[in-house]
Amino acid sequence: MIDSGDTAFIIICTAMVMLMTPGVGLFYGGMVRNKSVISMIALAFVAFAVVSIQWVIFGYSLAFGPDIGGFIGGLDHFALNGVGLDGDGIPDILFMVFQLVFAGLTLAILTSGMAERVKLSAFIVFGLLWTTLVYDPLAHWAWGGGWASQLGALDFAGGTVVHISSGFGALAAALIIGKRLGFGQETMKPANIPLTLLGGALLWFGWFGFNAGSELAADGIAANAFVVTNIAAATGALTWMFASWYHGKPSSLGMISGAIAGLVAITPAAGFVNVMGAIAIGLVAGLLCYGALLFRVKKGLDESLDAWAIHGVGGFWGAIATGIFCVATIGGVDGLLYGNPEQFGIQLLDAVVAMVYAFVVTYVIALVVEKTIGLRVPEDEEYVGTDIAQFGESLL
Amino acid sequence: MKKVEAIIRPERLDKVSEALLGNGFHAMTVTEVRGRGKQKGIALQFRGKEIMVDMIPKVKIEIVLEDELVDKVIDIIRTNAQTGKNGDGKVFVYDIEKSIGVRAE
Numbered sequence: 001m002i003d004s005g006d007t008a009f010i011i012i013c014t015a016m017v018m019l020m021t022p023g024v025g026l027f028y029g030g031m032v033r034n035k036s037v038i039s040m041i042a043l044a045f046v047a048f049a050v051v052s053i054q055w056v057i058f059g060y061s062l063a064f065g066p067d068i069g070g071f072i073g074g075l076d077h078f079a080l081n082g083v084g085l086d087g088d089g090i091p092d093i094l095f096m097v098f099q100l101v102f103a104g105l106t107l108a109i110l111t112s113g114m115a116e117r118v119k120l121s122a123f124i125v126f127g128l129l130w131t132t133l134v135y136d137p138l139a140h141w142a143w144g145g146g147w148a149s150q151l152g153a154l155d156f157a158g159g160t161v162v163h164i165s166s167g168f169g170a171l172a173a174a175l176i177i178g179k180r181l182g183f184g185q186e187t188m189k190p191a192n193i194p195l196t197l198l199g200g201a202l203l204w205f206g207w208f209g210f211n212a213g214s215e216l217a218a219d220g221i222a223a224n225a226f227v228v229t230n231i232a233a234a235t236g237a238l239t240w241m242f243a244s245w246y247h248g249k250p251s252s253l254g255m256i257s258g259a260i261a262g263l264v265a266i267t268p269a270a271g272f273v274n275v276m277g278a279i280a281i282g283l284v285a286g287l288l289c290y291g292a293l294l295f296r297v298k299k300g301l302d303e304s305l306d307a308w309a310i311h312g313v314g315g316f317w318g319a320i321a322t323g324i325f326c327v328a329t330i331g332g333v334d335g336l337l338y339g340n341p342e343q344f345g346i347q348l349l350d351a352v353v354a355m356v357y358a359f360v361v362t363y364v365i366a367l368v369v370e371k372t373i374g375l376r377v378p379e380d381e382e383y384v385g386t387d388i389a390q391f392g393e394s395l396l
Numbered sequence: 397m398k399k400v401e402a403i404i405r406p407e408r409l410d411k412v413s414e415a416l417l418g419n420g421f422h423a424m425t426v427t428e429v430r431g432r433g434k435q436k437g438i439a440l441q442f443r444g445k446e447i448m449v450d451m452i453p454k455v456k457i458e459i460v461l462e463d464e465l466v467d468k469v470i471d472i473i474r475t476n477a478q479t480g481k482n483g484d485g486k487v488f489v490y491d492i493e494k495s496i497g498v499r500a501e
Binding site (some may be wrong): 185279381 | 408410411437440449452453456
């Protein structure tokens with residue numbers, strides 16, 4: 001039985017989540033150098049387009065088809081076979097496209113690890129392999145009836161599926177593709193901070209659809225998810241800003257990064273925690289992700305735009321924080337803080353497995369693409385910039 | 397009095413500027429410019445066709461100073477701007493007739 005209110009709500013949420021993908025593009029585009037802004041934004045759109053097609057042909061089925069050994073879905077829904085206009089509450093085809101926009105966004109986040117140096121052709125091949133071999137199984141584990149959901153792991157809107165996967169994937173990809181030319185010797189000044197702030201605003205806005213929509217109904221849990229999403233983002237923005245203020249200037253880039261860290265961390269918890277839990281989650285996320293960024297810089301890792309520090313580490317924290325702060329009065333499950341350490345154990349296991357799987361498999365995929373068609377542009381192309389070299393366009 | 401005008405790689409500006417500062421040369425004017433040298437820019441292969449990127453971003457540093465300091469400044473700029481590859485840039489030296497501060501004295 002289709003509910004028109006729920007359906008209307010999820011259609012709008014889906015459109016909001018779609019906007020997060022170009023949002024990531026603008027967020028990243030503002031942080032790279034002048035010569036790579038266009039290509040950085042374009043990669044997000046390319047990710048979205050590639051995954052859109054993959055998803056309707058077999059990605060959706062791999063994630064949400066009948067369970068095979070707790071690991072992956074079967075191909076029963078190949079080419080959307082049996083995914084129609086009817087459904088439970090919302091049409092099946094709407095659930096499919098709501099999940100599609102998540103999948104597209106996840107690959108867009110991962111472009112951080114290859115910023116300013118990836119070959120477009122190699123990225124398309126990598127993206128197809130990645131979304132098939134990493135994203136689809138993780139989505140199945142959390143939401144499609146796989147082992148994590150059988151175990152009772154909570155992941156409301158994709159802490160493991162979207163954020164741990166893309167964050168640790170970006171780190172693995174960065175290790176294979178190598179540092180940008182001149183990394184560590186030259187200052188790589190961001191091209192346009194307002195562009196990044198605009199991208200961050202679109203992310204914050206879209207995240208309401210991302211988290212509230214994950215309830216798949218217009219009800220109290222959706223409203224709770226909306227509220228805690230905003231609270232965690234605000235807390236993360238302030239704590240990262242204060243932490244960077246302590247180290248020098250309260251940069252706007254730090255403030256918006258903190259907001260995203262808060263949004264990432266609340267994602268798996270949004271349907272299970274109250275406002276006080278959200279404040280705690282956002283507070284730790286702001287400090288922890290800022291610390292992860294400092295650690296990355298100190299180690300000389302060129303995971304250029306910090307998908308690892310923000311999405312990877314923030315997602316990991318969010319997954320275990322869900323097991324700490326969840327309350328039965330909201331999502332029906334108590335966490336560590338309310339006398340249920342078992343849930344914390346399940347969350348920890350889920351997060352660790354997702355992290356290791358995403359890192360290792362991405363590493364192998366990137367290595368295979370590197371050894372066959374090559375992941376990186378030639379040196380002179382990188383010098384003049386991927387905008388002109390890969391897209392034949394330039395900002396100036 | 398002379399003016400030293402150096403066209404260098406933009407990514408080397410910070411290094412050059414720090415080295416100049418470290419040697420007591422504070423005053424300079426920097427302009428973002430684009431241009432090409434002897435190699436006529438950079439030729440890239442893209443999907444089977446060649447594209448010529450012939451106006452490459454550079455920065456121009458201008459420093460006006462006493463004659464006897466010119467060689468030292470050129471030396472600092474060259475050591476810090478050099479990569480050994482095409483496109484490292486060029487240094488020019490001009491005669492300056494006068495130098496007048498704008499602020500009233």
